[in-house]
Amino acid sequence: MISLTNFPEFPENVFTIQSKNHEERFLGLRVDDPERKEVVFFVGDHTFNADEALNLMIETGVALNQSTLVDLSQFLLATAIAMTPSNNDDHYLNGSEE
16 A cells, blocks of 8 residues: 555656646656555645645545556547647657657
8 A cells, every 4th residue: 555644765656747737737646555556646736845745645646456547547548549639749649759
């Protein structure tokens, strides 16, 4: 189980994706469960101090097990494929290195 009362020991155990419309906000994914049975998604903000950031992670954290993570990944992939890409996103769909 991932403890939300502290930050991960190693930064490589957190993956973040910056918000497209809010430069300071991000979606985080913690993968530091020692038993490898869950991950935690949370919302973060780069302008927060350490205490505020920890509180935000606790308030917004959502734990997922393997089957719900697979369901989410399939939904995200289907949604991404159905979206109309912007000019900035075309290289992700056609494989070009712009």
